[in-house]
Amino acid sequence: MRRISATTCAKLFLSLLAAAAASVRAQPPNDLSEVVVQAPEPKFVAPTRRDKIGRIWAPVLINGRGPFRLVLDTGANRSGVNAQVAEALGIVPDQSQLVMLRGVTGNVAVPTIHVDSFAVGDVILSPATLPIVTDPLGGADGVLGTEGFADKRIYIDFRHDLITIAHSNGERAHFGFVSIPFERSPAGLLAVRAQVAGVRVRAIFDTGGQTTIGNEAMREALVRRRAHGIETHVTDVTTAEQAGEIFSSPTIKLGSIEIENPRITYGDMHIFEHWNLTKEPVVLIGMDVIGLLDTFIIDYRQKEVFLRMTGRPW
Numbered sequence: 001m002r003r004i005s006a007t008t009c010a011k012l013f014l015s016l017l018a019a020a021a022a023s024v025r026a027q028p029p030n031d032l033s034e035v036v037v038q039a040p041e042p043k044f045v046a047p048t049r050r051d052k053i054g055r056i057w058a059p060v061l062i063n064g065r066g067p068f069r070l071v072l073d074t075g076a077n078r079s080g081v082n083a084q085v086a087e088a089l090g091i092v093p094d095q096s097q098l099v100m101l102r103g104v105t106g107n108v109a110v111p112t113i114h115v116d117s118f119a120v121g122d123v124i125l126s127p128a129t130l131p132i133v134t135d136p137l138g139g140a141d142g143v144l145g146t147e148g149f150a151d152k153r154i155y156i157d158f159r160h161d162l163i164t165i166a167h168s169n170g171e172r173a174h175f176g177f178v179s180i181p182f183e184r185s186p187a188g189l190l191a192v193r194a195q196v197a198g199v200r201v202r203a204i205f206d207t208g209g210q211t212t213i214g215n216e217a218m219r220e221a222l223v224r225r226r227a228h229g230i231e232t233h234v235t236d237v238t239t240a241e242q243a244g245e246i247f248s249s250p251t252i253k254l255g256s257i258e259i260e261n262p263r264i265t266y267g268d269m270h271i272f273e274h275w276n277l278t279k280e281p282v283v284l285i286g287m288d289v290i291g292l293l294d295t296f297i298i299d300y301r302q303k304e305v306f307l308r309m310t311g312r313p314w
Contacts, residue, residue: 008246018137041212044056044162047291053288054288058070058121060120068142072156074189074207076146076208077145077146079145079147080110080142083143094111095286100114105235121164122292142270143208153169154297154299156295158296168299176210178255178257180192180305190205191204192205195253203271210288211286211288213244214264214266214281215283222249223247235268240272242269244269245265248263249262258290293308294308295307296308
C-alpha cells in the first residue's frame, strides 16, 4: 500500500486545480468551474482534542471534479453529498426518485443525483446514485459510506493528517499495533466483542458519530436504577433529534486495549431498532474515542482493525 504524505497530497491537489483551471478556460463561460476545498488545517484527518471532536475527511472526485471533502462514516452503507455539491456539479436533484436516509436518531426521504463517476483512492463507482444529505456534520461536503470497501484497506494517521484507501494485500500491522478481528453485519457495521465491568458488549466503530452511544440494554446492565446523568440531545445527518443522558462509564476492554473513563450517551436511539440491536448491550464507539488514536487501520478484506495508541493516553 502506498502512503502519501499531507505535503504530497497538497501538491497533487495543486496540480489537479491547475489542470482544472486550464480546462475551465477552454470551456464556454456558462460552464461551472472546479470546486476548491476551502478548509482550515488539518484537511484530511482531525484528531480529537479537549475542545473539539475529531473528524476523518476523504478527498473525493465526482464526475472528475473536486476534490470534495466527504466525512468517512463506517456506520453508513452508502455515500451522499449536500445540495451545494449537486449545484457545483450542475445537477438538479431528482425529486421523483427519493431514497430513505437513515441516521442514528431518525430517517428522512431525500432526493438523489446520478453521477457518471465517484472516486476516492482505489474505490471507483461508475455510475453512482447519491442521496442529498442535509447536514453531513463536521463541515464536510457529504458522507463517504462503505459501498465498494469489501476488499479495501483504509489507513488513517491522526498525527500526520493522512488517509489512504487502497486494495488490501493482506499486509499485517507493524510493531506497536493491536489487531482486533471484527464481524461485518449485513448493514456493513464493524462490530467487535468487548467487556465493560464484566458485561459482554458488542462494540461498533462508528466514524460518522461524534460521541459514543450505548443502547438501553447496555444502560440497564451498567447504570444504577434511578441514576440521572447529564441531559443532552443527539442529532445526525437527517437533522432528527433524540434525547439522551451522559454517564461516565467503567473501562471498556477491546482485547488488550482498555479505554478508561469514557463518557457514554445512553438513549433509545432509532438506529438500534433498525439494526435489530436492542436486546443485547451495544455501544457505538464514536470519534470522541477513535480520534484519540495515533493510527486507525480498517482492513475490510481481512476483517480486522489495527490500532496504535503511542503517545496518546486514553
